Amino acid sequence: MSRFLPAPWWSLFLLTFWLLLQNSVSFGAVLMGSILAVLIPLYTHRARDYPIKVHKPLVALQYGGILLVDIILSNFNIAAIILRPRKQIQPALIEYPLDISGAVPVTILASTISLTPGTITAELGKDGRSLLIHALNVADPEAAIQEIKQRYERRLQEIFQC
Amino acid sequence: MNELPQWAEWLISFFIILGACFAFIGSLGLLRLPDFMTRLHAPTKNTTLGVGGVILGSILFFSVTDALSLHELLIAIFLFLTAPISAHLLAKAGLHLELKRIESTRDLRKKPEQYSDRDD
């Protein structure tokens, strides 16, 4: 962007973060927050070598909403599994083929998988084209892969166009 | 604590008890589940929402009794950002150490060496 605001959204985030930390919106807090929001990106933006562009902000918002609902559902799901007798669970290590590429989208997908029902991302394949997922209780691994693809990966593909 | 309106008191109590129940179930899972990889699921998910519930209660309490107070949200955001990362690192460590898994685990890796962390 401009010379003094290399990453405007990031500066806005830093300002919000500072105001939340101060827990007040006084003149002094806004002034100090603005100074920090300009200085910190200027000092560190050379370290950010992962340019990303959000193509569909609305889909990103929708994605956030779906994620929040799924986190809550996932908690009930895990709670039910924990309270059940321990011999009945069927864990599995699943290979998940990636369709998307790029560091940021894959990181978001991996974190999403970790936060949603019964699955945790354990490892990224050496070629970067697949994820290793540990699922707590799945009857049909293929169906689980398809659900993640339909629900999350398709939307991420739409958001980042990658 | 008696200046709270009735609805706020019920709502705060609801969130606090919900959060406490989830955190309790998460810790119970940590104790009960049979092997490391399954144990990993319980605390990373349930304690995060447990703290989330308590934090919602706290935000409501301080916003109703005092001025609007949102700084507890920082803790919630921070936990939601970091929970998948620590879970991922611990899962990596568990795979690397080849910890024992229960027999019912199905290993569907076609090429296990793809996911090993050794430099060879």
Add this chain to the structure above:
Amino acid sequence: MLVFALQFAFALFGLSLLMNMVRLIRGPSLADRILTLDTIYINSLALLILLGIWHSTAFYFEAALLIAMLGFIGTVAAAKFLLRGDIIE
């Protein structure tokens, strides 16, 4: 009602910490213990926030935030040690 809810939550979190203690002692592996420590710090920061509501003061907030940050860094460092520290060649 709020007093009862707070006492109930204190009891549940106390029980959670006790169960975490059992897992911390039983292990069996180092990774289990690190995972348990991770759970313990999350539970204790929730207890701190509840204590803040109980005394209706915001002073405990900073402590809770610090526990959240340092606990995360500690977990990552310990997991990294597990990954790199004992290489079985």
